[in-house]
Amino acid sequence: MATDVETSVTEYAKPLPPITKLNAPFWEGTKQGELRLQTCNECGQRWYPSSTHCPNCLSRNWEWKAVSGRGKVWSWVVFHQRYFKAFEEDLPYNVSFIELEEGVMMMSTVRGIDDSEMTCDLPVTVAFEAATDEQSLPYFVRA
Amino acid sequence: MADGNGVSVRDKTAIVGVGNTQFGALYRDVDPERTSYELALDALKAAIEDSGIEKSDIDGLLCVRTPQYQRMADVAGLHNLRLVNALEGSGRMAGVALQYAVMAIVTGQAETVAIVYGNNGRSVGERYGGGFAGDSPAAWDAMYGMTSPGAAVGHMWRRYMHEFGATEDALAIAAMNNRRNGAKNPNAVFQKPITKEEYMAARYIAEPLRLFDYCIINDGGVAMIVTTAEKAKTLKQPPVYVGATYSATALTNYYTTKDFFYSVIRDIADRLYAAADVTPSEVDFAQLYDNFTPTQFFALEGLGFCERGTAHEWAQDGRIALDGALPVNTSGGHTAESYMQGHALTVEAVRQLRGQAGERQVANAKVGLYCCPAPICNAHILHV
Numbered sequence: 001m002a003t004d005v006e007t008s009v010t011e012y013a014k015p016l017p018p019i020t021k022l023n024a025p026f027w028e029g030t031k032q033g034e035l036r037l038q039t040c041n042e043c044g045q046r047w048y049p050s051s052t053h054c055p056n057c058l059s060r061n062w063e064w065k066a067v068s069g070r071g072k073v074w075s076w077v078v079f080h081q082r083y084f085k086a087f088e089e090d091l092p093y094n095v096s097f098i099e100l101e102e103g104v105m106m107m108s109t110v111r112g113i114d115d116s117e118m119t120c121d122l123p124v125t126v127a128f129e130a131a132t133d134e135q136s137l138p139y140f141v142r143a
Numbered sequence: 144m145a146d147g148n149g150v151s152v153r154d155k156t157a158i159v160g161v162g163n164t165q166f167g168a169l170y171r172d173v174d175p176e177r178t179s180y181e182l183a184l185d186a187l188k189a190a191i192e193d194s195g196i197e198k199s200d201i202d203g204l205l206c207v208r209t210p211q212y213q214r215m216a217d218v219a220g221l222h223n224l225r226l227v228n229a230l231e232g233s234g235r236m237a238g239v240a241l242q243y244a245v246m247a248i249v250t251g252q253a254e255t256v257a258i259v260y261g262n263n264g265r266s267v268g269e270r271y272g273g274g275f276a277g278d279s280p281a282a283w284d285a286m287y288g289m290t291s292p293g294a295a296v297g298h299m300w301r302r303y304m305h306e307f308g309a310t311e312d313a314l315a316i317a318a319m320n321n322r323r324n325g326a327k328n329p330n331a332v333f334q335k336p337i338t339k340e341e342y343m344a345a346r347y348i349a350e351p352l353r354l355f356d357y358c359i360i361n362d363g364g365v366a367m368i369v370t371t372a373e374k375a376k377t378l379k380q381p382p383v384y385v386g387a388t389y390s391a392t393a394l395t396n397y398y399t400t401k402d403f404f405y406s407v408i409r410d411i412a413d414r415l416y417a418a419a420d421v422t423p424s425e426v427d428f429a430q431l432y433d434n435f436t437p438t439q440f441f442a443l444e445g446l447g448f449c450e451r452g453t454a455h456e457w458a459q460d461g462r463i464a465l466d467g468a469l470p471v472n473t474s475g476g477h478t479a480e481s482y483m484q485g486h487a488l489t490v491e492a493v494r495q496l497r498g499q500a501g502e503r504q505v506a507n508a509k510v511g512l513y514c515c516p517a518p519i520c521n522a523h524i525l526h527v
Contacts, residue, residue, distance in 0.1 A: 015275060017282035049283040049396065074401070075305070077297040078350040079288055083273035087288040092350070095289040097298050097399060105397060107284045120305035137286060 012131045014086040019134055023050040025064035030136035035126045037104060039065040048104050069126035070143060071100040073110060076118055098124065098140055110140045117142075153418055156248045157375035157382035158525065160194025160368035161490040162186045163330075166481040169362040170332045173266050179209045179232075180218055182364030183261030187219060190366035195379030196255060201368070203253030205240045207260045207486070208232030215259065226253040232262070234434055237485025238513065238521030242388045244369045255370040260486040265362045280396050293357055293435050294349035295398035300437040301351055303403055307452035311351050315342040316458050317436040317471075318355040318478060324465060325475025327503035332359050333479045356436040358477035365486035367493075381527055383493045386419030386510075388523035395518075403437075404516040408445025411514075411522050416447075419524040423447045426524075427508040428470040428495055430488035432515035433477045439463075442514045443471075446522070470505045489513050489523075496527045 019027050029036035037046045040054035041061045047054070054062055076096040082088050096110045096118075110124055123143035128136040164185045169177075183206070191198055203226035206215040212229040216222065226247050230236040237260070244256040272291030275281035284290060303309055319342060325331035337355060345354035375382035389411045393400040400407070416422060423446065431442040440454035448469055449457035463471035474480040474491040481487050492511040494500045500508075514522035 014288070015282060015285040017286065018278050020278055023278075049280050075298040075302040075399075077294050077301065077352075078347070079294065080347040080350060083270065083290045084285065084288055090288065092347075093288055095287050095294060095349075097397075105395075105399075107287055107289050107397070109287045120302055139287075 014131070015084065016131060016135055017049075022052065026050060027135045029064065029066065030128050030138055031134070033128055034066040035069045035138055036064040037067050037102065038062050046102050046104050048106055068101050071098045071106070071124055071140070073097070073118065073120060073122040073124060074099045074105065075120055076110065078115060094118070096140065108138060108140055110142070112141050150249065151418065152245050152249045152388070153386055153420070154384045155372055156245045156369055156385045157372050158367055158385065158489075158493050159370050159375045159378050159380055159382060160190040160196065160366075161493045162189025162191070162193055162366045163483070163487055163490055164362075164364045166330050166361055166363050167332050167334070170265065170359070175266055177263045177266045177362060179261030179263050179364075180215060181261070182263060182362060183209050183215065183259040183366065184219060184364070186261070186364035186366035187257060187259050190257070190368050193380065194368045196368060196370070200255045201257045202226065203244065203247055203256030205230060205244060205256060205258045207236050207240055207258065208484070209259065209261045219259070221257075224253075226256065232484070233517075234432060234484035235515055235517040235519040235521065237432075237489065238388065238515050238523060239390060239519060241367070241369065241385070241489065241523055242390055242521060245385050245388055248369060248371055254374065255368060258367045258369065258486070259364070260366065260483060261364045262483060263362050265360050269360055271360070291349065292398050293352060296435040296437055297349040297352045298399050299403050299441070303437065303440070303455075304351070307455065309455035312339065312343060313455035313459075314356055314436045315339045316463070317433065317439045318342050320463050321433070321472050321476040321479040324473050324503055325479025327465075327501070328474050328480055329501075331475040331480040332361050333475070352435055352437075355478060358434045358482040359479075361481050363481050363483050363487070365483045365490055367486070367490065381497050383496045383525050383527055386421060386524035386526050387415045388521070389414050389418075390519055390521040392519050398518060400518070403441045404520055405441065405445050405451060407520045408442060408514065408516060408522070409447075411520055412446045415522055415524055419526075421510055421524055421526075425510050426469065426512045427510050428473055428492070428505045428512075430473070430492050430511065430513045431471055431476070432485050432488065432513075432517065433472065434482070436478065438516045439471060441516045445516065446512065446514055465503060465505060473500065473503050473505060485513070485515050489525075492525050496525060
Protein backbone atom coordinates (compact mmCIF):
# COMPACT_ATOMS: atom_id res chain seq x y z
CA MET A 1 0.00 0.00 0.00
CA ALA A 2 1.39 3.32 -1.03
CA THR A 3 2.05 5.52 1.96
CA ASP A 4 3.53 8.50 0.21
CA VAL A 5 0.35 9.52 -1.57
CA GLU A 6 -2.41 11.18 0.38
CA THR A 7 -5.97 10.47 -0.61
CA SER A 8 -6.91 13.46 -2.74
CA VAL A 9 -10.36 14.99 -2.52
CA THR A 10 -11.96 15.70 -5.84
CA GLU A 11 -10.94 19.18 -6.90
CA TYR A 12 -13.77 21.71 -7.01
CA ALA A 13 -14.16 22.38 -10.72
CA LYS A 14 -16.81 25.09 -10.75
CA PRO A 15 -16.00 28.78 -10.98
CA LEU A 16 -15.34 30.56 -7.69
CA PRO A 17 -14.45 34.22 -7.22
CA PRO A 18 -10.84 34.53 -6.08
CA ILE A 19 -10.34 35.42 -2.42
CA THR A 20 -9.14 39.00 -2.08
CA LYS A 21 -8.30 41.26 0.86
CA LEU A 22 -11.67 42.91 0.28
CA ASN A 23 -13.86 39.79 0.25
CA ALA A 24 -11.91 37.48 2.60
CA PRO A 25 -14.30 38.07 5.56
CA PHE A 26 -17.23 37.00 3.38
CA TRP A 27 -15.56 33.64 2.70
CA GLU A 28 -14.46 33.29 6.33
CA GLY A 29 -18.14 33.71 7.21
CA THR A 30 -19.23 31.00 4.80
CA LYS A 31 -16.93 28.54 6.57
CA GLN A 32 -18.62 29.43 9.86
CA GLY A 33 -22.12 29.13 8.45
CA GLU A 34 -22.69 32.87 8.38
CA LEU A 35 -23.87 34.95 5.44
CA ARG A 36 -22.12 38.30 5.79
CA LEU A 37 -22.77 41.51 3.92
CA GLN A 38 -20.77 44.70 3.90
CA THR A 39 -22.65 47.15 6.10
CA CYS A 40 -21.96 50.88 6.22
CA ASN A 41 -21.14 52.29 9.65
CA GLU A 42 -22.20 55.77 8.50
CA CYS A 43 -25.58 55.16 6.89
CA GLY A 44 -26.47 51.50 7.46
CA GLN A 45 -26.54 50.55 3.76
CA ARG A 46 -25.83 46.88 2.94
CA TRP A 47 -24.55 45.63 -0.41
CA TYR A 48 -23.43 42.60 -2.43
CA PRO A 49 -21.16 41.71 -4.13
CA SER A 50 -18.22 43.40 -2.45
CA SER A 51 -17.04 46.92 -3.22
CA THR A 52 -14.57 49.29 -1.60
CA HIS A 53 -17.09 52.05 -0.84
CA CYS A 54 -20.64 52.30 0.42
CA PRO A 55 -22.70 52.85 -2.76
CA ASN A 56 -25.07 55.14 -0.85
CA CYS A 57 -22.81 57.59 1.03
CA LEU A 58 -19.47 56.63 -0.58
CA SER A 59 -17.89 56.01 2.83
CA ARG A 60 -15.05 53.55 3.32
CA ASN A 61 -16.18 53.14 6.93
CA TRP A 62 -18.00 49.80 6.73
CA GLU A 63 -17.69 46.32 8.15
CA TRP A 64 -18.80 42.79 7.32
CA LYS A 65 -21.84 41.87 9.40
CA ALA A 66 -23.80 38.64 9.53
CA VAL A 67 -27.34 38.87 8.16
CA SER A 68 -30.32 36.63 8.85
CA GLY A 69 -29.83 34.41 5.81
CA ARG A 70 -33.58 34.53 5.27
CA GLY A 71 -35.15 35.73 2.07
CA LYS A 72 -37.53 34.81 -0.70
CA VAL A 73 -37.23 33.70 -4.29
CA TRP A 74 -37.84 36.76 -6.47
CA SER A 75 -37.62 34.51 -9.52
CA TRP A 76 -35.75 31.55 -10.92
CA VAL A 77 -34.74 29.93 -14.20
CA VAL A 78 -33.71 26.40 -15.06
CA PHE A 79 -30.63 26.19 -17.26
CA HIS A 80 -30.94 23.62 -20.04
CA GLN A 81 -28.19 25.07 -22.21
CA ARG A 82 -24.59 24.37 -21.28
CA TYR A 83 -22.55 27.54 -20.88
CA PHE A 84 -20.02 26.24 -18.32
CA LYS A 85 -18.43 22.84 -18.81
CA ALA A 86 -18.19 22.47 -15.04
CA PHE A 87 -21.99 22.59 -14.79
CA GLU A 88 -22.63 20.05 -17.55
CA GLU A 89 -23.51 17.23 -15.19
CA ASP A 90 -25.87 19.47 -13.23
CA LEU A 91 -28.07 20.23 -16.24
CA PRO A 92 -30.89 21.10 -15.94
CA TYR A 93 -30.09 23.23 -12.89
CA ASN A 94 -31.82 25.97 -10.91
CA VAL A 95 -30.54 29.54 -10.67
CA SER A 96 -32.60 31.67 -8.32
CA PHE A 97 -32.58 35.42 -7.80
CA ILE A 98 -33.00 35.81 -4.04
CA GLU A 99 -34.32 38.89 -2.29
CA LEU A 100 -32.74 38.81 1.17
CA GLU A 101 -34.79 39.93 4.16
CA GLU A 102 -32.44 42.91 4.40
CA GLY A 103 -33.46 44.02 0.89
CA VAL A 104 -30.27 43.00 -0.93
CA MET A 105 -30.57 40.95 -4.14
CA MET A 106 -28.33 37.90 -4.44
CA MET A 107 -27.88 35.43 -7.28
CA SER A 108 -27.90 31.88 -5.93
CA THR A 109 -29.59 28.52 -6.24
CA VAL A 110 -32.35 26.71 -4.33
CA ARG A 111 -31.66 23.05 -3.56
CA GLY A 112 -33.64 20.16 -2.16
CA ILE A 113 -36.87 21.07 -3.88
CA ASP A 114 -38.58 19.69 -6.93
CA ASP A 115 -38.92 22.25 -9.71
CA SER A 116 -42.69 21.75 -9.69
CA GLU A 117 -42.77 23.13 -6.14
CA MET A 118 -40.78 26.27 -6.93
CA THR A 119 -42.77 29.51 -6.84
CA CYS A 120 -41.95 33.18 -6.84
CA ASP A 121 -41.91 34.54 -3.28
CA LEU A 122 -41.04 31.12 -1.81
CA PRO A 123 -39.49 31.74 1.64
CA VAL A 124 -35.95 30.38 1.79
CA THR A 125 -33.01 30.29 4.15
CA VAL A 126 -29.30 30.04 3.53
CA ALA A 127 -27.16 26.89 3.79
CA PHE A 128 -23.53 26.22 2.89
CA GLU A 129 -21.59 23.63 0.93
CA ALA A 130 -17.84 23.33 1.41
CA ALA A 131 -16.26 23.96 -1.98
CA THR A 132 -12.59 24.28 -0.97
CA ASP A 133 -10.82 24.54 2.36
CA GLU A 134 -11.18 28.31 2.15
CA GLN A 135 -14.54 28.81 0.50
CA SER A 136 -18.02 27.46 1.12
CA LEU A 137 -20.80 28.14 -1.34
CA PRO A 138 -23.93 29.78 0.06
CA TYR A 139 -27.14 28.30 -1.36
CA PHE A 140 -30.75 28.33 -0.26
CA VAL A 141 -33.32 25.83 0.92
CA ARG A 142 -37.03 26.15 1.58
CA ALA A 143 -37.52 27.90 4.94
CA MET B 144 -32.35 66.98 -13.09
CA ALA B 145 -32.81 67.55 -16.80
CA ASP B 146 -36.49 67.92 -17.55
CA GLY B 147 -36.05 67.16 -21.23
CA ASN B 148 -37.48 70.54 -22.16
CA GLY B 149 -34.25 72.48 -22.46
CA VAL B 150 -32.73 72.65 -25.93
CA SER B 151 -35.09 70.96 -28.35
CA VAL B 152 -33.58 68.62 -30.93
CA ARG B 153 -36.93 68.18 -32.62
CA ASP B 154 -36.58 67.79 -36.38
CA LYS B 155 -33.17 69.48 -36.41
CA THR B 156 -31.44 66.32 -37.62
CA ALA B 157 -32.28 63.59 -40.08
CA ILE B 158 -31.06 60.13 -41.00
CA VAL B 159 -30.11 60.51 -44.64
CA GLY B 160 -28.33 57.28 -45.43
CA VAL B 161 -28.62 53.68 -44.29
CA GLY B 162 -26.64 50.62 -45.23
CA ASN B 163 -26.19 47.05 -44.14
CA THR B 164 -24.50 43.87 -45.21
CA GLN B 165 -26.26 40.73 -46.24
CA PHE B 166 -27.37 38.74 -43.23
CA GLY B 167 -28.62 35.38 -44.54
CA ALA B 168 -25.66 34.81 -46.85
CA LEU B 169 -23.13 35.61 -44.11
CA TYR B 170 -24.97 33.35 -41.67
CA ARG B 171 -24.36 30.43 -44.00
CA ASP B 172 -20.70 31.34 -44.57
CA VAL B 173 -18.75 31.30 -41.31
CA ASP B 174 -15.28 32.81 -41.71
CA PRO B 175 -13.04 33.05 -38.64
CA GLU B 176 -10.92 35.69 -40.41
CA ARG B 177 -13.90 38.01 -40.92
CA THR B 178 -13.51 41.16 -38.81
CA SER B 179 -16.03 43.58 -37.38
CA TYR B 180 -14.20 46.35 -39.24
CA GLU B 181 -14.77 44.90 -42.71
CA LEU B 182 -18.45 44.37 -41.96
CA ALA B 183 -18.79 47.95 -40.76
CA LEU B 184 -16.98 49.18 -43.89
CA ASP B 185 -19.34 47.28 -46.22
CA ALA B 186 -22.26 48.91 -44.44
CA LEU B 187 -20.66 52.36 -44.43
CA LYS B 188 -20.05 52.21 -48.17
CA ALA B 189 -23.69 51.27 -48.73
CA ALA B 190 -24.92 54.04 -46.43
CA ILE B 191 -22.82 56.70 -48.17
CA GLU B 192 -24.10 55.57 -51.58
CA ASP B 193 -27.65 55.50 -50.27
CA SER B 194 -27.38 59.06 -48.98
CA GLY B 195 -25.59 60.69 -51.89
CA ILE B 196 -23.12 62.51 -49.63
CA GLU B 197 -19.38 62.51 -50.28
CA LYS B 198 -17.35 60.50 -47.81
CA SER B 199 -15.37 63.66 -47.12
CA ASP B 200 -18.59 65.27 -45.79
CA ILE B 201 -18.38 63.00 -42.72
CA ASP B 202 -16.90 64.89 -39.78
CA GLY B 203 -18.17 62.68 -36.97
CA LEU B 204 -17.76 58.93 -36.43
CA LEU B 205 -19.35 56.80 -33.71
CA CYS B 206 -18.16 53.20 -33.75
CA VAL B 207 -20.07 50.41 -32.06
CA ARG B 208 -18.56 46.96 -31.54
CA THR B 209 -15.57 47.75 -33.75
CA PRO B 210 -13.24 47.83 -30.78
CA GLN B 211 -10.87 50.66 -31.74
CA TYR B 212 -12.06 53.97 -33.16
CA GLN B 213 -8.57 54.72 -34.45
CA ARG B 214 -8.45 51.52 -36.50
CA MET B 215 -12.02 52.10 -37.69
CA ALA B 216 -11.27 55.69 -38.75
CA ASP B 217 -8.05 54.67 -40.45
CA VAL B 218 -9.48 51.82 -42.52
CA ALA B 219 -12.45 54.02 -43.43
CA GLY B 220 -10.09 56.76 -44.58
CA LEU B 221 -11.69 59.22 -42.17
CA HIS B 222 -8.52 60.74 -40.81
CA ASN B 223 -9.64 64.25 -39.91
CA LEU B 224 -12.79 64.26 -37.81
CA ARG B 225 -14.29 66.70 -35.33
CA LEU B 226 -16.04 64.05 -33.24
CA VAL B 227 -15.13 60.40 -32.75
CA ASN B 228 -15.53 57.65 -30.18
CA ALA B 229 -16.11 53.94 -29.76
CA LEU B 230 -19.04 52.66 -27.74
CA GLU B 231 -19.04 49.21 -26.15
CA GLY B 232 -20.47 46.40 -28.25
CA SER B 233 -23.71 46.04 -26.33
CA GLY B 234 -27.19 46.42 -27.74
CA ARG B 235 -28.16 49.31 -25.54
CA MET B 236 -25.59 51.41 -27.44
CA ALA B 237 -27.55 51.52 -30.71
CA GLY B 238 -29.94 54.12 -29.35
CA VAL B 239 -27.21 55.85 -27.37
CA ALA B 240 -25.14 56.28 -30.56
CA LEU B 241 -28.02 58.01 -32.34
CA GLN B 242 -28.64 60.17 -29.27
CA TYR B 243 -25.00 61.27 -29.21
CA ALA B 244 -24.99 61.93 -32.96
CA VAL B 245 -28.07 64.12 -32.64
CA MET B 246 -26.61 66.03 -29.68
CA ALA B 247 -23.36 66.60 -31.54
CA ILE B 248 -25.09 67.88 -34.68
CA VAL B 249 -27.57 70.15 -32.87
CA THR B 250 -24.76 71.73 -30.84
CA GLY B 251 -22.50 72.18 -33.85
CA GLN B 252 -19.82 69.73 -32.74
CA ALA B 253 -20.16 67.96 -36.06
CA GLU B 254 -22.36 68.35 -39.13
CA THR B 255 -22.51 64.84 -40.57
CA VAL B 256 -22.04 61.85 -38.30
CA ALA B 257 -21.61 58.24 -39.43
CA ILE B 258 -22.68 55.56 -36.96
CA VAL B 259 -20.98 52.30 -37.90
CA TYR B 260 -21.50 48.86 -36.42
CA GLY B 261 -19.73 45.60 -37.18
CA ASN B 262 -20.44 42.21 -35.61
CA ASN B 263 -18.47 39.06 -36.45
CA GLY B 264 -19.95 37.18 -33.48
CA ARG B 265 -21.03 34.07 -35.34
CA SER B 266 -17.70 33.59 -37.05
CA VAL B 267 -15.72 33.97 -33.84
CA GLY B 268 -18.04 31.80 -31.75
CA GLU B 269 -19.66 34.45 -29.55
CA ARG B 270 -22.09 32.83 -27.08
CA TYR B 271 -23.23 35.79 -24.96
CA GLY B 272 -22.58 33.80 -21.80
CA GLY B 273 -20.14 31.56 -19.99
CA GLY B 274 -17.39 34.12 -19.58
CA PHE B 275 -16.23 35.80 -16.40
CA ALA B 276 -12.92 37.31 -15.50
CA GLY B 277 -11.23 36.70 -12.16
CA ASP B 278 -12.39 39.01 -9.43
CA SER B 279 -15.37 40.47 -11.29
CA PRO B 280 -19.04 40.72 -10.29
CA ALA B 281 -19.82 38.12 -12.98
CA ALA B 282 -17.79 35.58 -11.00
CA TRP B 283 -20.34 35.84 -8.15
CA ASP B 284 -23.04 34.78 -10.64
CA ALA B 285 -20.88 32.18 -12.40
CA MET B 286 -20.37 30.22 -9.17
CA TYR B 287 -24.05 29.26 -9.51
CA GLY B 288 -23.80 28.62 -13.25
CA MET B 289 -25.62 31.91 -13.86
CA THR B 290 -24.63 33.72 -17.02
CA SER B 291 -26.11 35.43 -20.09
CA PRO B 292 -28.67 38.23 -20.49
CA GLY B 293 -31.14 35.59 -21.69
CA ALA B 294 -31.26 34.00 -18.25
CA ALA B 295 -31.77 37.43 -16.67
CA VAL B 296 -34.69 38.10 -19.02
CA GLY B 297 -35.88 34.59 -18.13
CA HIS B 298 -35.96 35.66 -14.47
CA MET B 299 -37.98 38.73 -15.40
CA TRP B 300 -40.42 36.81 -17.59
CA ARG B 301 -40.99 34.20 -14.84
CA ARG B 302 -41.72 37.02 -12.40
CA TYR B 303 -43.93 38.80 -14.96
CA MET B 304 -46.00 35.60 -15.34
CA HIS B 305 -46.31 35.43 -11.54
CA GLU B 306 -47.37 39.06 -11.14
CA PHE B 307 -49.66 39.42 -14.13
CA GLY B 308 -50.99 35.92 -14.75
CA ALA B 309 -49.34 35.45 -18.13
CA THR B 310 -48.75 31.96 -19.44
CA GLU B 311 -45.58 30.64 -21.08
CA ASP B 312 -47.24 30.33 -24.47
CA ALA B 313 -48.03 34.07 -24.54
CA LEU B 314 -44.55 34.68 -25.96
CA ALA B 315 -45.28 32.57 -29.02
CA ILE B 316 -47.02 35.52 -30.68
CA ALA B 317 -43.83 37.58 -30.57
CA ALA B 318 -41.69 34.77 -31.97
CA MET B 319 -44.24 33.92 -34.67
CA ASN B 320 -44.73 37.56 -35.64
CA ASN B 321 -40.99 38.03 -36.11
CA ARG B 322 -40.76 34.93 -38.30
CA ARG B 323 -43.82 35.96 -40.32
CA ASN B 324 -42.24 39.36 -41.00
CA GLY B 325 -38.85 37.79 -41.71
CA ALA B 326 -40.49 35.67 -44.39
CA LYS B 327 -41.21 38.92 -46.26
CA ASN B 328 -37.66 40.18 -45.89
CA PRO B 329 -35.29 38.76 -48.53
CA ASN B 330 -32.28 39.61 -46.35
CA ALA B 331 -33.54 37.92 -43.18
CA VAL B 332 -31.52 35.02 -41.78
CA PHE B 333 -34.69 33.04 -41.06
CA GLN B 334 -37.46 33.31 -43.64
CA LYS B 335 -39.65 30.40 -42.62
CA PRO B 336 -42.71 31.10 -40.46
CA ILE B 337 -43.20 28.97 -37.34
CA THR B 338 -46.39 27.69 -35.75
CA LYS B 339 -47.32 27.91 -32.09
CA GLU B 340 -46.80 24.16 -31.85
CA GLU B 341 -43.26 24.49 -33.20
CA TYR B 342 -42.59 27.32 -30.78
CA MET B 343 -43.77 25.28 -27.79
CA ALA B 344 -41.96 22.12 -28.92
CA ALA B 345 -38.58 23.82 -29.18
CA ARG B 346 -36.04 23.16 -26.43
CA TYR B 347 -35.64 25.36 -23.41
CA ILE B 348 -32.46 27.44 -23.15
CA ALA B 349 -33.00 29.10 -19.76
CA GLU B 350 -36.48 27.91 -18.82
CA PRO B 351 -39.05 29.51 -19.11
CA LEU B 352 -37.44 30.82 -22.34
CA ARG B 353 -37.22 28.58 -25.39
CA LEU B 354 -35.06 28.53 -28.49
CA PHE B 355 -37.33 30.83 -30.52
CA ASP B 356 -37.31 33.46 -27.77
CA TYR B 357 -33.59 33.95 -28.34
CA CYS B 358 -31.95 36.30 -30.82
CA ILE B 359 -29.83 34.98 -33.64
CA ILE B 360 -26.04 35.08 -33.38
CA ASN B 361 -25.01 36.24 -36.84
CA ASP B 362 -22.38 38.31 -38.62
CA GLY B 363 -23.19 41.64 -40.19
CA GLY B 364 -22.60 45.34 -40.43
CA VAL B 365 -24.93 48.33 -40.25
CA ALA B 366 -24.29 52.03 -40.85
CA MET B 367 -26.27 55.24 -40.74
CA ILE B 368 -25.51 58.78 -41.83
CA VAL B 369 -27.05 61.53 -39.72
CA THR B 370 -26.87 65.22 -40.60
CA THR B 371 -28.65 68.55 -40.22
CA ALA B 372 -32.20 68.96 -41.46
CA GLU B 373 -31.00 71.70 -43.83
CA LYS B 374 -28.40 69.50 -45.47
CA ALA B 375 -30.84 66.56 -45.53
CA LYS B 376 -33.18 68.52 -47.79
CA THR B 377 -30.47 68.72 -50.48
CA LEU B 378 -29.73 64.98 -50.58
CA LYS B 379 -30.92 61.98 -52.52
CA GLN B 380 -33.37 60.35 -50.11
CA PRO B 381 -36.48 61.68 -48.39
CA PRO B 382 -35.16 62.92 -45.02
CA VAL B 383 -36.20 60.85 -42.01
CA TYR B 384 -36.28 63.34 -39.14
CA VAL B 385 -35.37 62.56 -35.55
CA GLY B 386 -38.34 63.88 -33.60
CA ALA B 387 -36.80 63.08 -30.21
CA THR B 388 -34.38 60.67 -28.58
CA TYR B 389 -33.88 59.91 -24.89
CA SER B 390 -32.18 57.45 -22.56
CA ALA B 391 -32.63 56.54 -18.90
CA THR B 392 -31.01 53.82 -16.86
CA ALA B 393 -31.57 51.06 -14.35
CA LEU B 394 -27.92 50.29 -13.64
CA THR B 395 -27.32 47.79 -10.84
CA ASN B 396 -25.11 44.74 -10.42
CA TYR B 397 -27.66 42.77 -12.41
CA TYR B 398 -29.24 42.93 -15.86
CA THR B 399 -32.52 42.22 -14.14
CA THR B 400 -34.74 45.10 -13.08
CA LYS B 401 -37.59 44.35 -10.68
CA ASP B 402 -40.24 46.23 -12.64
CA PHE B 403 -39.04 44.89 -15.99
CA PHE B 404 -37.75 48.37 -16.99
CA TYR B 405 -41.30 49.75 -16.79
CA SER B 406 -40.61 52.94 -14.84
CA VAL B 407 -37.49 53.72 -16.88
CA ILE B 408 -39.26 53.30 -20.23
CA ARG B 409 -42.26 55.25 -18.88
CA ASP B 410 -39.91 58.12 -18.02
CA ILE B 411 -38.41 58.06 -21.51
CA ALA B 412 -41.81 57.79 -23.18
CA ASP B 413 -43.27 60.77 -21.35
CA ARG B 414 -40.39 62.97 -22.48
CA LEU B 415 -40.28 61.45 -25.96
CA TYR B 416 -43.92 61.99 -26.86
CA ALA B 417 -43.91 65.53 -25.48
CA ALA B 418 -40.69 66.52 -27.24
CA ALA B 419 -41.69 65.02 -30.58
CA ASP B 420 -45.33 66.14 -30.20
CA VAL B 421 -46.56 62.65 -30.97
CA THR B 422 -49.10 60.46 -29.17
CA PRO B 423 -48.90 56.65 -29.07
CA SER B 424 -51.95 56.45 -31.36
CA GLU B 425 -50.03 58.37 -34.03
CA VAL B 426 -47.18 55.85 -34.11
CA ASP B 427 -47.46 53.76 -37.28
CA PHE B 428 -45.03 50.98 -36.26
CA ALA B 429 -42.56 50.10 -33.51
CA GLN B 430 -39.15 48.48 -33.71
CA LEU B 431 -38.68 46.90 -30.28
CA TYR B 432 -35.29 45.59 -29.23
CA ASP B 433 -35.83 41.91 -28.61
CA ASN B 434 -32.64 40.15 -27.64
CA PHE B 435 -35.26 37.87 -26.05
CA THR B 436 -38.96 38.06 -26.87
CA PRO B 437 -40.27 39.21 -23.43
CA THR B 438 -38.68 42.61 -23.98
CA GLN B 439 -41.25 43.30 -26.70
CA PHE B 440 -43.97 43.13 -24.02
CA PHE B 441 -41.93 45.20 -21.54
CA ALA B 442 -41.51 47.92 -24.18
CA LEU B 443 -45.16 47.94 -25.27
CA GLU B 444 -46.25 48.64 -21.69
CA GLY B 445 -43.64 51.27 -20.87
CA LEU B 446 -44.36 53.08 -24.12
CA GLY B 447 -48.05 53.27 -23.25
CA PHE B 448 -49.48 51.16 -26.05
CA CYS B 449 -51.29 49.11 -23.41
CA GLU B 450 -51.72 49.06 -19.63
CA ARG B 451 -49.02 47.64 -17.39
CA GLY B 452 -49.24 43.87 -17.15
CA THR B 453 -51.45 43.47 -20.23
CA ALA B 454 -49.06 43.31 -23.19
CA HIS B 455 -49.13 39.50 -23.08
CA GLU B 456 -52.83 39.73 -23.95
CA TRP B 457 -52.79 42.94 -26.01
CA ALA B 458 -50.18 41.59 -28.44
CA GLN B 459 -52.40 38.66 -29.41
CA ASP B 460 -55.12 38.77 -32.06
CA GLY B 461 -53.01 40.33 -34.79
CA ARG B 462 -52.37 43.68 -33.11
CA ILE B 463 -48.60 43.56 -33.72
CA ALA B 464 -48.84 42.11 -37.25
CA LEU B 465 -47.92 44.12 -40.35
CA ASP B 466 -51.58 45.02 -40.89
CA GLY B 467 -52.38 45.32 -37.18
CA ALA B 468 -52.95 48.29 -34.89
CA LEU B 469 -49.21 48.54 -34.19
CA PRO B 470 -46.92 46.57 -36.52
CA VAL B 471 -43.90 45.44 -34.48
CA ASN B 472 -40.46 44.45 -35.77
CA THR B 473 -41.45 44.66 -39.40
CA SER B 474 -38.16 43.21 -40.71
CA GLY B 475 -38.30 40.15 -38.48
CA GLY B 476 -36.54 41.67 -35.49
CA HIS B 477 -33.69 40.01 -33.69
CA THR B 478 -35.04 36.46 -33.87
CA ALA B 479 -35.66 36.31 -37.64
CA GLU B 480 -33.87 39.08 -39.55
CA SER B 481 -30.57 39.55 -37.72
CA TYR B 482 -29.11 40.38 -34.34
CA MET B 483 -27.41 43.64 -35.16
CA GLN B 484 -28.06 44.77 -31.58
CA GLY B 485 -30.65 47.38 -32.46
CA HIS B 486 -28.85 49.07 -35.35
CA ALA B 487 -30.73 47.20 -38.08
CA LEU B 488 -34.03 47.96 -36.35
CA THR B 489 -33.48 51.69 -36.83
CA VAL B 490 -32.41 51.09 -40.44
CA GLU B 491 -35.67 49.20 -40.94
CA ALA B 492 -37.57 52.14 -39.44
CA VAL B 493 -35.92 54.46 -41.97
CA ARG B 494 -36.81 52.19 -44.89
CA GLN B 495 -40.42 51.91 -43.71
CA LEU B 496 -40.72 55.69 -43.46
CA ARG B 497 -39.25 56.14 -46.94
CA GLY B 498 -41.68 53.56 -48.32
CA GLN B 499 -38.82 51.27 -49.35
CA ALA B 500 -39.71 48.16 -47.35
CA GLY B 501 -41.00 46.07 -50.23
CA GLU B 502 -43.39 43.28 -49.43
CA ARG B 503 -43.34 44.10 -45.71
CA GLN B 504 -44.16 47.80 -46.18
CA VAL B 505 -46.55 49.21 -43.58
CA ALA B 506 -49.20 51.25 -45.37
CA ASN B 507 -48.84 55.04 -44.99
CA ALA B 508 -46.01 54.82 -42.47
CA LYS B 509 -45.24 58.38 -41.34
CA VAL B 510 -44.13 57.97 -37.70
CA GLY B 511 -41.93 55.19 -36.34
CA LEU B 512 -40.63 54.40 -32.88
CA TYR B 513 -37.59 52.46 -31.66
CA CYS B 514 -37.16 51.31 -28.08
CA CYS B 515 -34.56 49.17 -26.31
CA PRO B 516 -35.42 47.83 -22.84
CA ALA B 517 -32.07 47.16 -21.13
CA PRO B 518 -30.05 48.56 -18.23
CA ILE B 519 -29.67 51.63 -20.43
CA CYS B 520 -33.11 52.01 -21.96
CA ASN B 521 -33.50 54.32 -24.89
CA ALA B 522 -36.02 55.25 -27.50
CA HIS B 523 -36.39 57.54 -30.45
CA ILE B 524 -39.20 58.75 -32.65
CA LEU B 525 -38.50 59.11 -36.36
CA HIS B 526 -40.81 60.56 -38.97
CA VAL B 527 -41.06 61.85 -42.51
